[in-house]
Amino acid sequence: MTTLIVAELEKNQLKESVRQLIAASTPIPGEKHLLIMGHQLDKALAECQLLPHISKIIVADDASLSDESAEKMAEVVLSIAEQYSHILTPATAFGKNFLPRVAARLDVPQLSEVIQVKDAEHFSRPIYAGSLITDVKVTEKIIPMTIRISAFDAVQGRNANGATIEKLSMPTLPNISQRVSLNLHDSTRPQLDSAKVVVSGGRGLSSQENFHALLEPLADKLNAALGASRAAVDLGYAPNDYQVGQTGKIIAPNLYIAVGISGAIQHLAGMKNAKCIVAINKDPDAPIHQVSDYSLVGDLNEVIPELTSKL
Amino acid sequence: MKILVPVKRVLDYNIKPRAKADGSGVELTGLKMSMNPFDEIALEEAIRLKEKGIASEVVAVSCGQTSSQDTLRTALALGADRAILIEHDGEFEPLAVAKCLVKLIEQEQPKIVICGKQAIDDDANQTGQMLAALLNWSQATFASKVEVEEDRLLVTREIDGGLETLSVTLPSVVTTDLRLNDPRFATLPNIMKAKKKPLETIQANTLGIDLTPRVTILGVREPDPRSSGVRVDSVDSLIDKLKHEAKVIA
Ligand SMILES: Cc1cc2nc3c(=O)[nH]c(=O)nc-3n(C[C@H](O)[C@H](O)[C@H](O)COP(=O)(O)OP(=O)(O)OC[C@H]3O[C@@H](n4cnc5c(N)ncnc54)[C@H](O)[C@@H]3O)c2cc1C
Numbered sequence: 001m002t003t004l005i006v007a008e009l010e011k012n013q014l015k016e017s018v019r020q021l022i023a024a025s026t027p028i029p030g031e032k033h034l035l036i037m038g039h040q041l042d043k044a045l046a047e048c049q050l051l052p053h054i055s056k057i058i059v060a061d062d063a064s065l066s067d068e069s070a071e072k073m074a075e076v077v078l079s080i081a082e083q084y085s086h087i088l089t090p091a092t093a094f095g096k097n098f099l100p101r102v103a104a105r106l107d108v109p110q111l112s113e114v115i116q117v118k119d120a121e122h123f124s125r126p127i128y129a130g131s132l133i134t135d136v137k138v139t140e141k142i143i144p145m146t147i148r149i150s151a152f153d154a155v156q157g158r159n160a161n162g163a164t165i166e167k168l169s170m171p172t173l174p175n176i177s178q179r180v181s182l183n184l185h186d187s188t189r190p191q192l193d194s195a196k197v198v199v200s201g202g203r204g205l206s207s208q209e210n211f212h213a214l215l216e217p218l219a220d221k222l223n224a225a226l227g228a229s230r231a232a233v234d235l236g237y238a239p240n241d242y243q244v245g246q247t248g249k250i251i252a253p254n255l256y257i258a259v260g261i262s263g264a265i266q267h268l269a270g271m272k273n274a275k276c277i278v279a280i281n282k283d284p285d286a287p288i289h290q291v292s293d294y295s296l297v298g299d300l301n302e303v304i305p306e307l308t309s310k311l
Numbered sequence: 312m313k314i315l316v317p318v319k320r321v322l323d324y325n326i327k328p329r330a331k332a333d334g335s336g337v338e339l340t341g342l343k344m345s346m347n348p349f350d351e352i353a354l355e356e357a358i359r360l361k362e363k364g365i366a367s368e369v370v371a372v373s374c375g376q377t378s379s380q381d382t383l384r385t386a387l388a389l390g391a392d393r394a395i396l397i398e399h400d401g402e403f404e405p406l407a408v409a410k411c412l413v414k415l416i417e418q419e420q421p422k423i424v425i426c427g428k429q430a431i432d433d434d435a436n437q438t439g440q441m442l443a444a445l446l447n448w449s450q451a452t453f454a455s456k457v458e459v460e461e462d463r464l465l466v467t468r469e470i471d472g473g474l475e476t477l478s479v480t481l482p483s484v485v486t487t488d489l490r491l492n493d494p495r496f497a498t499l500p501n502i503m504k505a506k507k508k509p510l511e512t513i514q515a516n517t518l519g520i521d522l523t524p525r526v527t528i529l530g531v532r533e534p535d536p537r538s539s540g541v542r543v544d545s546v547d548s549l550i551d552k553l554k555h556e557a558k559v560i561a
């Protein structure tokens with residue numbers, strides 16, 4: 001039994017989520033191999049060599065892979081997939097995009113958003129926006145799955161792992177999709193999906209100006225990432241990649257401060273596993289209070305400036 | 312050009328799902344079912360392309376039990392020209408749905424398939440990508456904007472750090488994100504008219520596909536509940552609790 005972990009990169013660097021993928025894979029017996037795909041991967045490769053538990057690193061380095069097209073990445077993974085019992089990738093826009101293509105071509109089902117790996121055949125995953133959990137058994141020759149990063153504690157340690165390095169001989173890649181442009185929101189803040197503290201705003205912020213004027217200083221004080229409800233994103237208060245929830249980011253920070261967010265189940269799906277939840281809402285009956293550790297009922301326009309100034 | 316829109320019948324998003332008492336599955340009896348919200352968006356996009364004269368025909372298809380006819384009638388009322396039910400009584404996994412859709416697409420020859428990005432019951436987020444792979448088509452997932460050019464689509468996608476724009480060769484599978492459009496509501500006259508539109512049924516077991524579920528569900532349960540928290544009456548007391556009780560800020 002050998003597991004393949006497909007790591008996500010960002011600007012040619014290894015994302016920290018690889019450590020949670022390794023953690024998720026530990027109950028599966030056998031070796032762990034790591035695949036990185038992209039172009040100019042020297043830096044990423046050096047980072048891979050410091051990861052624990054990895055016995056082999058496979059590098060797929062090709063200029064045409066720099067745009068992370070799903071069609072191409074799936075082809076790369078398929079060229080080695082038959083050697084593996086399990087294929088793991090993060091349940092992010094990256095992993096969700098290509099892994100189902102791999103599964104379909106291998107004629108095996110995929111497990112999405114796995115939150116627990118009990119052994120090589122038993123897994124748990126949320127359904128219905130996390131309102132329910134299902135425990136499943138799969139006995140396929142290859143099991144592709146996307147891993148919900150926030151459900152696993154990263155493996156620790158940085159040591160030369162002595163892994164063998166293999167340069168992948170590139171399969172023929174399809175050319176049916178091209179990236180035209182990429183607009184990433186540059187931010188000096190911690191990233192939403194890995195931040196220890198998140199300050200999130202909803203419709204209650206009432207305007208884009210207010211959203212930023214009130215929440216940015218608070219986030220600055222707490223060294224926090226900013227998040228938002230769907231309503232706040234739809235209304236243009238915040239960019240789309242701020243959305244927390246069933247169909248946005250699913251996160252588990254140490255502290256989540258929900259400001260002017262009612263707590264619809266689709267929103268709770270994205271943050272209810274935070275270690276400490278604070279709700280600031282003027283409605284004492286808002287459902288957000290039911291999942292909060294600390295609820296402050298009040299007008300956010302008064303509470304937030306006071307909180308920011310007193311921190 | 313013809314557009315195919317797969318629509319799934321799911322528990323209405325306003326209803327809180329519960330596990331069956333014996334933990335064998337999700338309790339659905341007697342509860343309100345609706346079209347998967349992402350599929351409403353997919354259908355809306357297809358209808359708008361028809362209204363702009365870009366699409367010639369919009370065909371809605373659903374894989375499921377006889378009851379999925381309701382969802383297809385809704386699709387017809389919203390503006391689909393025809394509907395097809397691929398009927399099967401048992402569990403329908405994403406891979407099996409994708410395989411049924413492949414058979415249908417071989418017959419119908421659409422240029423574009425617009426799926427939802429995920430069904431809000433299984434939260435799988437797989438079917439569109441699987442379908443594209445089986446057909447060897449391009450894909451553009453999590454779309455927030457779609458423009459049709461002669462033999463390509465320009466699609467803006469919502470990804471983790473922001474937005475990406477792709478140019479994909481047709482035929483293609485698009486999956487919709489929430490901000491692609493605001494779906495319309497069905498009007499009463501259109502609901503009446505929909506009753507006369509064609510709705511065909513194909514028995515899934517005539518398609519030569521093995522529909523046996525391959526993921527065994529051992530149980531469905533509720534997650535551990537959060538212990539209910541406390542009300543704090545002032546900002547000072549909140550800061551005090553965060554510092555000394557929860558110890559999440561310094
Ligand atoms: C398929 C689907 C997927 C979805 N996915 C997501 C998702 O991923 N993420 C998500 O967030 N939502 C999602 N939603 C939407 C979700 O159902 C809710 O509509 C949304 O979360 C509501 O956002 P909100 O809490 O900001 O707004 P509202 O529900 O309008 O709540 C605003 C809150 O602000 C409070 N407020 C107003 N003024 C003040 C003030 N001055 N001071 C203090 N409090 C104030 C109000 O009391 C209220 O509780 C999805 C919906 C669907 C159908």
Ligand SMILES: Nc1ncnc2c1ncn2[C@@H]1O[C@H](COP(=O)(O)O)[C@@H](O)[C@H]1O
Binds near residue numbers: 434
């Ligand atoms: N049973 C089904 N019938 C029709 N379309 C489906 C079905 N299941 C999934 N789909 C389509 O595939 C999308 C993604 O579903 P899923 O992969 O299950 O999350 C949905 O939004 C639908 O467009």
